[in-house]
Amino acid sequence: MTFLAAIPSELIHIVIGMVAIMAFVGIHVLVLVYAERKGAGHIQRRPGPFEVGPHGILQPLADAGKLIGKQLFTPTNADPILFWMAPVLAVFPVLLLFVPMPFGPVVTVQEVNLGLLLILAFAGIGVLSTMLAGWASNNKFGLLGAARTVSQSVAYEIPLLLAVLCIAFQKGSLNLSTIVEGQGSWPWQWNIVTQPLAFLIFLVCAFAETNRAPFDLPEAESELTAGFHTEYSGMGFGMFFMAEYANMVVVSGVCTALFLGGWKGPGIDGVWWFMIKVYALLALFIWVRWTYPRVRFDQLLNINWKWLIPLATLNLLGTVFLMKVF
Structure with a gap:
């Protein structure tokens, strides 16, 4: 009892919050x-998984069992330490991104004044994990995927940051809870109304930063076999898979907090509004993946350097000018 009393209450709160986050991520990945498989099936006019459980609802559990049961092996001449460090780096930093996420008025693991900065900083570690996976596997397709990852992520982080800065300047804070509180309950009171261009830029960059189609060039099955994770099997591949879906939830949550009013909505504010908006954005991710074809790598970079960065810069300058004047 004395030992428990000596533990700071904040530490206990964070530990409980991290356990809840791990459960939250695990459930949402399943x-x-x-949802991805059934969505793909309906978009492509086929039933999708339909055999394991009613309407294939147990298929994710079957997939998880298959991945856990597969043998793990290290490729010849690969760097074993870096090779197995990469999937770990892909998953665990993502869990930290949920710490400052404002799910509701009082549903936040830890209030962080620089929460937005924390998310942007730790999100960069995912790029490092992808780069290590491709380089350490001693595979030419993996190396090409790693090179594409670095080029793509570094490029698209710039307009993403500029879009986020527009909201930070407008609200005068990097605390996500403060940004949400600065918006009203009705859609015309959300930041998407005052910053529509920043919202569109953020959304496009979110697809690129999470390596989702049509910007999934680092793995591009039609060109690079599986890209950076070509040599991974079993839970090595499964951890990259988990990280991708966890990152989708993170960017959807950040987008909801920045542009869509967070937990606020018509009627009674609460966690349910936050989750409804997150699920709507996740549905958009799935719809776009199975609707639009993958772009070429030169097109991907041209979209960023010729369009997104100039537009994001002009939007930021316009925001600063209007704030100074009004």
Whole structure:
């Protein structure tokens, strides 16, 4: 009892919050795998998984069992330490991104004044994990995927940051809870109304930063076999899979907090509004993946350097000018 009393209450709160986050991520990965497969099936006019459980609802559990049961092996001449460090780096930093996420008025693991900065900083570690996976596997397709990852992520982080800065300047804070509180309950009171261009830029960059189609060039099955994770099997591949879906939830949550009013909505504010908006954005991710074809790598970079960065810069300058004047 004395030992428990000596533990700071904040530490206990964070530990409980991290356990809840791990459960939250695990459940959502299973749900999103099923939603992705069924969504792809309906978009492509086929039933999708239909055999394991009613309407294939147990298919994600079957997939998880298959991945856990597969043998793990290290490729010849690969760097074993870096090779197995990469999937770990892909998953665990993502869990930290949920710490400052404002799910509701009082549903936040830890209030962080620089929460937005924390998310942007730790999100960069995912790029490092992808780069290590491709380089350490001693595979030419993996190396090409790693090179594409660096080029793509570094490029698209710039307009993403500029879009986020527009909201930070407008609200005068990097605390996500403060940004949400600065918006009203009705859609015309959300930041998407005052910053529509920043919202569109953020959304496009979110697809690129999470390596989702049509910007999934680092893995591009039609060109690079599986890109950076070509040599991974079992839970090595499964951890990259989990990280991708967890990152989708993170960017959807950040987008909801920045542009869509967070937990606020018509009627009674609460966690349900936050989750409804997050699920709507996740549905958009799935719809776009199975609707639009993958772009070429030169097109991907041209979209960023010729369009997104100039537009994001002009939008930021316009925001600063209007704030100074009004």
